[in-house]
Amino acid sequence: MAQVTLTVNGKQRTAEVEPRMLLVHFLREQLMLTGTHVGCDTSQCGACTVLVDGRSAKACTLFAVQADGSEVTTIEGLADGDALHPLQDGFWEEHGLQCGYCTPGMIMSAVNLLNDNPAPSEAEIRHGLDGNFCRCTGYQHIVNAVQHAAGTASKE
Amino acid sequence: MAASPVLPKLVGQRVKRREDPRLIQGLGTYVDDIKIVGMQHVAFKRSDLAHARILSVETSEAAAMPGVEAVLTGAQIAEFVDPMPIGTPFPSPDHRAVATDIVRYVGEPVAVVVASDRYLARDAADTIVIDYEPLPAVVDPERAMTGQPTQVHADFENNLAVALVPGGTGVSADLQTVDDSAVDAAFAAADVVVSQRMHNQRLAPTAMEARGVVAHYERGKDTMTIWSSTQNPHILRTFIAGMNGMGQDQVRAIAPEVGGGFGAKINIYGEEYVVAGLSKKLGLPLKWAEDRSEAFLATTHGRDIIGYIDLAATRDGKVLGMKLRLVADIGAYNMLLTAAIPTLTMMMANATYDIPAIRATLTEVFTNKTPTDAYRGAGRPEATYFVERGMDILATELGMDPAELRRKNFIQPDQFPYATQMGAVYDSGDYEKALDLGLKNADWDAMKQERDAARAEGRLVGMGLAMYVEVCGLGPSSSLPTGGWEHSQVTIERDGRISATTGASPHGQGNETTFGQMLADQFGVPLEHITIHHGDTGVVKQGIGTFGSRSQAVGGTALHLAGGKVKEKMAKFAAALIEAHEDDLVFEDGRISVKGVPDSGKTFAEVAGYAYVPVPLPEGLTPGLSEEAFFEPANNTYPFGCHISLVEVDRDTGEPTLLRLVAVDDAGNLINPLIVEGQIHGGLAQGIGQAMIEEVAYSEDGQPLTASFMDYAIPRAADFPRFELDNTVTPTPVNPLGAKGVGEAGTLGSTPCIVSATVDALSEFGVKHIDMMLRPEKLWQIIHGGQS
Numbered sequence: 001m002a003q004v005t006l007t008v009n010g011k012q013r014t015a016e017v018e019p020r021m022l023l024v025h026f027l028r029e030q031l032m033l034t035g036t037h038v039g040c041d042t043s044q045c046g047a048c049t050v051l052v053d054g055r056s057a058k059a060c061t062l063f064a065v066q067a068d069g070s071e072v073t074t075i076e077g078l079a080d081g082d083a084l085h086p087l088q089d090g091f092w093e094e095h096g097l098q099c100g101y102c103t104p105g106m107i108m109s110a111v112n113l114l115n116d117n118p119a120p121s122e123a124e125i126r127h128g129l130d131g132n133f134c135r136c137t138g139y140q141h142i143v144n145a146v147q148h149a150a151g152t153a154s155k156e
Numbered sequence: 157m158a159a160s161p162v163l164p165k166l167v168g169q170r171v172k173r174r175e176d177p178r179l180i181q182g183l184g185t186y187v188d189d190i191k192i193v194g195m196q197h198v199a200f201k202r203s204d205l206a207h208a209r210i211l212s213v214e215t216s217e218a219a220a221m222p223g224v225e226a227v228l229t230g231a232q233i234a235e236f237v238d239p240m241p242i243g244t245p246f247p248s249p250d251h252r253a254v255a256t257d258i259v260r261y262v263g264e265p266v267a268v269v270v271a272s273d274r275y276l277a278r279d280a281a282d283t284i285v286i287d288y289e290p291l292p293a294v295v296d297p298e299r300a301m302t303g304q305p306t307q308v309h310a311d312f313e314n315n316l317a318v319a320l321v322p323g324g325t326g327v328s329a330d331l332q333t334v335d336d337s338a339v340d341a342a343f344a345a346a347d348v349v350v351s352q353r354m355h356n357q358r359l360a361p362t363a364m365e366a367r368g369v370v371a372h373y374e375r376g377k378d379t380m381t382i383w384s385s386t387q388n389p390h391i392l393r394t395f396i397a398g399m400n401g402m403g404q405d406q407v408r409a410i411a412p413e414v415g416g417g418f419g420a421k422i423n424i425y426g427e428e429y430v431v432a433g434l435s436k437k438l439g440l441p442l443k444w445a446e447d448r449s450e451a452f453l454a455t456t457h458g459r460d461i462i463g464y465i466d467l468a469a470t471r472d473g474k475v476l477g478m479k480l481r482l483v484a485d486i487g488a489y490n491m492l493l494t495a496a497i498p499t500l501t502m503m504m505a506n507a508t509y510d511i512p513a514i515r516a517t518l519t520e521v522f523t524n525k526t527p528t529d530a531y532r533g534a535g536r537p538e539a540t541y542f543v544e545r546g547m548d549i550l551a552t553e554l555g556m557d558p559a560e561l562r563r564k565n566f567i568q569p570d571q572f573p574y575a576t577q578m579g580a581v582y583d584s585g586d587y588e589k590a591l592d593l594g595l596k597n598a599d600w601d602a603m604k605q606e607r608d609a610a611r612a613e614g615r616l617v618g619m620g621l622a623m624y625v626e627v628c629g630l631g632p633s634s635s636l637p638t639g640g641w642e643h644s645q646v647t648i649e650r651d652g653r654i655s656a657t658t659g660a661s662p663h664g665q666g667n668e669t670t671f672g673q674m675l676a677d678q679f680g681v682p683l684e685h686i687t688i689h690h691g692d693t694g695v696v697k698q699g700i701g702t703f704g705s706r707s708q709a710v711g712g713t714a715l716h717l718a719g720g721k722v723k724e725k726m727a728k729f730a731a732a733l734i735e736a737h738e739d740d741l742v743f744e745d746g747r748i749s750v751k752g753v754p755d756s757g758k759t760f761a762e763v764a765g766y767a768y769v770p771v772p773l774p775e776g777l778t779p780g781l782s783e784e785a786f787f788e789p790a791n792n793t794y795p796f797g798c799h800i801s802l803v804e805v806d807r808d809t810g811e812p813t814l815l816r817l818v819a820v821d822d823a824g825n826l827i828n829p830l831i832v833e834g835q836i837h838g839g840l841a842q843g844i845g846q847a848m849i850e851e852v853a854y855s856e857d858g859q860p861l862t863a864s865f866m867d868y869a870i871p872r873a874a875d876f877p878r879f880e881l882d883n884t885v886t887p888t889p890v891n892p893l894g895a896k897g898v899g900e901a902g903t904l905g906s907t908p909c910i911v912s913a914t915v916d917a918l919s920e921f922g923v924k925h926i927d928m929m930l931r932p933e934k935l936w937q938i939i940h941g942g943q944s
Contacts, residue, residue, distance in 0.1 A: 018275070025274075034189035035182015037415070039364045040448035044865035047364060075182035088180040092172055095830050098838065099664030100179030101364040101415030107180065126873040133865070135364050135416050136664050138837030138902075139873040 004068040008033070009077025017064045024048040024059035026067075027074060035075040035104045039133065046132030049105035050074050056112035058131070075104035078111070086149040087111055096145030098136035106132045110146050119152050163682060163745050166673040170830035171683070173669045184413040187368035187385045188445045195370070196225050198431055198444040199277035201267040201284045202453065203259035206295075206524040206858020207306060208288035210257055213267055218280035225270040226438060227280065230254040233268060237433045238399055240426060243391075243637050246318055246495035249309040249522075253426030259288070260308055260488035261526050262860050263453025268430055270442065293858035297462065297485035297521040308488060308522040317486055318495055318520035323502045325513045325577045334515075342477025342513040346468035350549045355927045356538040358460035358485070358852040359845075360862070361531045362870055363663075365415020366446040367455055369428050371435035378402075381694075382432050383410045386424075387417040388701025389661055391492075391638055393693045395424045396432050411691035414663030418842070419530030420455050421663070422703045423492040427454070452863040457852055458531020460485040461498055463542035467550050473564045475550070477513040480505050480542060484520045487527040493534075494527055495520055500535025500627065506576035507543040508587045508623045508796060509565040514577040524858040530703060532842055533903040536626040544622040544908035548915070549924055558621050558912070559595055563588060566623075573791075580627065582794040583888045583896075587623060590820045590884050594621070594798035597882050598818040603802060607916075616805040616939070617815075618917030621798065624904035628897030629709030629793035629890065641788035642706070643698035644714040646675065646722045648781035650768040652761025654679065654686045656718070659699015660711030661691040665835070665899065667707055670827040671715050678719045680744035681760055697784070705795070705897030708827060713891040714787035721783035729781075730763045732774040793888045793896035797821035799840075799905030803913035810936030812848060812914055816877055817906065822884045824896035832898050833881060839902020840879055845871045846903070847910035851929045 005014040008031060015030055027033045027050070036059055039047030048059040051073040078085045087107050090096065097103040106129065113120060113128040120128060125146045126139065134142060178184050215227040233254040240251045254265040267284050271277035292306040300308070300315040308315050326335030343349060363385075370383040380402060386392050386409070393409035400407070414421065427444055435442045446454065466479040484498035498518055505516045547565075551558040566587045567574050574582040594600075603619050610617040633640040643659040654675055660667055668688045676683045689695045702711075723743065730748040731738035734757055742751045749757020758766075767781045802816040817840060826832050849869040853861040862868035887894030907928070914930050915923055921938050 020275070028189075032191075033182070034185070037186070037365070038188070038445075038447075039366075040865050042448070042864045042866050045364065045448070075180075079181055084180070091180050092176045095173060095834050097176060097179055098666070098834055099364065099416040100175070100184050100413060101186065103179055104182045122878070123874070126876075129873045133364060133870055133872065135362055135418070135842075135870060136838045137834055138839075138841035138871075138879065139876060140837045140879055141834055143873065143878075 002065050004064050006067050006069065007071045009073060019063065019065055021064045022060055023062040023064045023067050026064035027059060033074050033076050037101055037104060039102065044133065046109055047102050047105040049108040049132065051108060051111065056109050075107060078107065087146070090145035090148035094141050094144035094148050096137065096142045102132060102134045106134060106142060113146065114150055119150055161745060163680060165677050166683060167677050167827055169828065171669055171673055171828055172830070173666050174672060175666060175668050186365055186413045186415055187370055187383050190370045190383055190412070192370065192372055192441040195441040195443055196270050196272055197274040197277040198434065198442050199269045199281040200265040200427065201269070201281040203255065203262055203264045203266050205259060205288055205290055206262050206293035207291040208259050209291060210255060210259060210266065211287040211289055214285040215267060217283040218269055221276065221280050223272040223276045224280045225272065225440070228268045230256040230266060233430060236437055237429050240429065241395060242490045243492040244496045245637070246490065248490040249312060251489045253429045261524050262858060263450070263526060265426060268434070270434060270438065274445065293524040295523055295525060295854045295856060295858050297483055297523055300521050300523050301519065308524060312522060315522045316519065317490065317522050318518065321499070321502070321518045323516040323518065323578055325515065336515060338513040339477050339479065339515040343468040346476050347471040348553055349466060349468050350546065350553050351466045352546060352549055352925050354463050354465070354542055354545060354925065356459050356461045356463065356541050357928050359458045359531055359850050360452055360852050360868055361418040361420035361455065361458055363416030363418055363420065366448055366451040367421065367425065367427065368445040369431045370441065370443045371432040372441040373436040373439065375439050379406050379408065380432060380436065381408045381410065382428065383412055384428055385414050385421055386411045387414070387421045387661060387663060387703055389691055389693050390659060390699040391701055392424055392428065396428065399429050400432060400436055408694040411661045417663045418532045419458060419534055419703060422701070423456055423529045449864050452868060453526060453860060456491055456529035457487065457526050458528060459538060460528055461501060461538045463538070465542050465546040467546050469550055469554070471554070473554055473556050473561045475509060475511050475565045478511050480516040482516065482518045484518065485523050485525065486520050487523060487525040489527045491527045491529045494529045497528065497530055497535045501538040503578050503580050504536045504539035504625065504627060505543060506578045506580065507540065508567060508625045510567045510571065511577060516578065525854060532839065533900045536900065537843065537903045537907055540622065540624045540904045541908045545911060545925060548912045559591060559600060562591060562623055581791055582625065583791055583890050584886050585625065585794060585796050586884065586886050587796060590796060590798040590822055591623060593882055593884060594800050594818060594820040597820065597880060598800040616807055616917045617802065618913040618915065618919065619800070619802050620909040620912030620916060621800045622905040622909035622912065623798050625794050625796040626900060626904055627792045628705035628795055628900070629789055630704035630706050631792040632790060633788060635792070638700055641786045642700055642711040642714040643784065643786050644711065644718040645697060645782065645784035646715065646718040648722060648726060648764045650765055652685070652759065652764040654681065655689060656686065656715060657689045657696040658711050658715055659696055660702050660707040661699065662702055662707065665702060665707055666828070666831045670708065670831060671712065673827055674712065674716060675719055678723060679760065681746055705899040708893070708895045709793050709891055709897045710787060710789060712827070712895060713893055714785050716893060717785035717787055718783050721785060722781050725777070725783065726763060726767065726781055728774060728777055729767045729770070730758060733758055733763060733766050789890045791890050793824065793890050795821065795823045795896040795898065795901055797901060797905055799909045801909045801913045803910060803917055805914060805917045805935050807939060810932035810939060812930050812935060814844060814848070814877055814910065816880065817844065818880045819902070819905065820882050820884060821898065821901050822886050823898035823901065824887045825885060825894035827895065835898045836881055836902045837879055839900060840906045841871050841876065843903040843906030844876065844910060847907045847928055848930050
């Protein structure tokens with residue numbers, strides 16, 4: 001077992017983990033932060049995306065021990081109290097989700113996308129979300145949601 | 157008295173979803189989020205051979221690992237889990253949840269481990285050693301039909317799961333006599349006959365949440381609670397009770413948040429039986445969470461039907477007759493609805509056309525592959541694909557515009573209800589209207605000019621069009637072995653808020669919103685005062701589930717009827733309280749009052765409170781406001797539409813790009829156009845995925861070649877242009893809402909119209925048809941190999 005200390009959603013956490021424990025399982029099963037989902041086992045789908053030190057990362061691709069000393073933000077830590085993050089608001093307003101399973105990871109990737117590029121074009125949004133799969137929406141409302149958050153929604 | 161706020165009517169409005177606040181904050185509870193004290197984890201050891209005899213299963217190392225609670229072989233599981241039932245009347249081979257003697261596809265369970273931790277359970281499963289005697293495997297269904305090179309099930313000669321079902325003109329109701337004279341005459345009279353073999357390839361449904369089960373048998377109460385990522389908890393309850401020797405009153409099935417289904421979560425799976433049965437046997441709460449690689453092997457696949465189509469027509473484009481021979485590769489076993497799915501392809505072979513004579517036949521074949529079952533569209537995309545591609549091939553042969561050929565053959569609006577050659581009775585339709593709107597929105601003639609201008613520059617650009625009609629709102633009980641009704645209970649609580657239940661169990665469809673909209677309008681109360689309960693047999697008394705685009709048409713109608721009943725009773729209480737006649741009352745803006753005299757009434761909550769403390773009790777009434785309704789439609793519904801696409805193929809690489817997708821869909825009356833749009837977008841994405849990038853592939857010896865997202869492509873955001881949607885509205889007479897259903901529509905027209913556009917793009921190479929998926933290499937061969 002190895003000891004890890006990391007800050008998750010602003011709270012410092014110290015735990016004993018198996019060295020092989022994936023960060024996503026550590027978040028879900030030890031910290032009970034089940035908003036981060038697992039959609040595949042090959043790091044393709046992006047359902048497990050969180051922010052590690054402010055950058056999006058697939059939490060199934062990292063061991064918990066690799067995140068030692070890091071600051072992790074999960075979907076549960078994105079809203080500011082009762083005030084939704086603009087991307088959460090965008091997904092709600094634009095019907096950017098159906099079953100909701102990919103949504104936390106999709107939103108966390110979009111956070112990273114808008115951090116890098118606050119006013120992306122539609123093509124930049126579509127390419128920027130390349131690492132996140134959604135099987136429900138056909139992505140159009142997701143694109144709208146990101147545009148809504150970025151304030152770049154075209155008048156339709 | 158404070159003025160009541162005026163409440164807008166919500167049905168027909170783009171109301172944003174009530175489900176979303178929890179889901180966008182990571183606060184939804186999916187199966188794998190559930191933890192129970194003492195819960196153990198289950199892992200399955202699966203076959204890595206497609207066909208083999210099990211000689212021995214060595215479990216001692218696994219059993220000795222600290223933390224391992226139990227290890228069981230198929231034979232041990234068979235002691236308490238019976239062969240699995242199916243939901244269709246077709247003959248079916250013995251199917252064990254965990255194989256006992258022979259494995260028939262890669263991924264079939266062979267042994268089960270129960271351990272304290274999910275990593276440990278998997279480690280232990282990995283130590284199990286199975287000694288197999290490999291047997292020849294068969295993956296080609298047409299070869300399998302010759303009985304070569306192997307027999308998948310001893311009792312099914314030539315691997316025929318369903319030997320041959322005839323359908324269409326001249327087939328007697330009992331299928332015993334087949335009169336070919338009308339079809340033969342049609343073909344004899346034809347100026348032109350076109351023929352084509354096509355494959356509607358195997359797909360992986362791929363809900364983003366794979367399957368999962370938590371089962372908790374409580375010995376003291378002799379009850380079972382099972383949480384499962386399922387589309388139909390009530391059907392699950394029925395089967396889990398039956399398989400565990402329990403009454404349905406003793407089993408509670410819960411579908412919590414369900415991360416997509418797409419048809420693959422209708423089936424009741426072996427893992428559900430095993431986890432429930434083991435929980436009862438061991439007296440422990442158990443969890444199994446499928447991982448993605450398992451899902452590609454062990455969750456049912458969809459489609460995989462070969463179609464041979466012949467169309468007979470006059471020189472001016474009137475279709476006189478059609479022959480359609482279908483061979484369905486159903487994989488290794490019959491699952492819940494497996495054998496029934498290709499029958500829907502038969503049923504919808506008439507498409508949108510008034511074809512005087514049709515002969516269809518269906519054969520279903522066992523192979524050493526993962527079993528198939530429903531996948532979004534389930535049989536109808538296949539029918540649409542075969543017929544629409546056939547129509548395009550005919551249009552090319554005749555030198556006709558594909559739109560004009562279709563126009564010439566449509567069933568006309570005054571022919572509805574229309575009894576098809578295939579035995580369906582289409583409820584309502586106006587196909588030409590959808591076609592015209594599609595052509596207008598695509599600007600068909602300008603699109604042609606754009607295509608031709610691009611070709612003049614040497615680019616390979618093509619356009620395609622497809623019409624579709626599907627069967628939804630399933631359906632009368634005569635067509636569904638589970639029962640074809642839906643159930644709802646609407647309760648006005650003592651405080652004037654509304655609780656309603658629905659047997660339609662959503663997994664992304666947004667019923668909490670749409671059903672809430674309906675009740676808000678029906679009772680004139682705020683949406684926020686309504687809670688829709690679903691997906692829990694302990695709360696929702698009865699139900700069938702969500703599939704076949706039936707939530708709104710069947711479940712929504714049951715809700716509407718239950719609401720109507722309770723409203724009638726509430727009006728009687730209100731009439732007594734207000735001293736008015738119940739027929740004069742209106743429910744609006746949170747009040748019940750005499751029509752035209754808003755001040756005359758009482759608040760909704762006041763009347764509700766009175767109904768629960770009825771002093772005095774009005775004559776003829778009983779206390780309380782809670783009513784239920786079952787609704788069974790007399791017929792299915794038949795939504796339709798027109799999809800048009802523009803595709804460019806890169807001459808150097810063969811890579812196809814979808815430039816435009818124009819869709820006109822008619823789902824009847826819409827409750828929430830925003831949600832409908834989302835449903836169509838998602839369906840289009842899957843239909844386009846099938847045409848362009850998705851395919852489950854096997855090696856010749858039955859090894860899956862697409863068992864992870866590294867090898868099986870599902871569409872990503874950059875694969876699509878912005879979809880161009882529109883709709884026509886042709887209400888159905890089948891239910892009082894006039895709603896037809898929309899969940900699957902997008903998968904029907906998009907697929908053939910993209911293949912047709914691609915064939916059109918490559919027309920200079922003389923190609924007539926290209927089987928899906930449209931792999932760049934395949935297109936490159938056509939461009940550079942000079943063959944089709």
